Amino acid sequence: QIAIANLYSFWYTNSDLQFSQIIETNPDCCLAYWGRAYTLIHPIWDYPTHRIDQGYSLMKQALSCVEKNYDTISPREKKYITALADFFVANHNKSNDLSVSEARAANIKILEKYMNDMKDIYDSYFEQ
Incomplete structure (x- = not known):
């Protein structure tokens, strides 16, 4: 729960550390890798150009x-x-410059479909 809360509070370093700890204790928690990669995107401040390779590896x-x-x-x-x-992948391969706003739009579609059960992510995967 704290990793997600920190992610959405723009505490990327703390969130990354917490997702890393989740991976250490449960390497089969796939969303923890997602969380670490997500901490590399800072949509308000900068485009993650210099963090693309790290995000690609995590994904x-x-x-x-x-x-x-x-x-x-x-x-x-x-x-x-x-x-x-x-x-x-698109940005790593330079085949398509998928923007942060396009990535956000893809996530919004998922959120709209699963909005009522988002609490499951917290309860099932990030509680320690």
């Missing part, structure tokens, strides 16, 4: 985690991970 780990644990991961989690992976 590769998240996608690998999804593949390994496919049957136990909810469709919602898969969509969140895929949406952020699309952002980092």
Whole structure:
């Protein structure tokens, strides 16, 4: 819960540390890799150009985690991970300059579909 709260409060360093600790204790928590990558995007201050490679690496780990644990991961989690992976892959490969606002729009579509059960993310995956 604290990792997500810090992420959405723009405390990126603290959030990254907390997501890292989650990965240490539970490497099959795919959303923790997503969370670490998400801390690299600072939409208010700057475009994450110098952090694209790190985010790309984290999202590769998240996608690998999804593949390994496919049957136990909810469709919602898969969509969140895929949406952020699309952002980092497109920018890493320079094949498409997917903007932060386009990535945000993809996340909003997911939020609209799963808005009533967002609490599940906190309760199921980030409680320690």
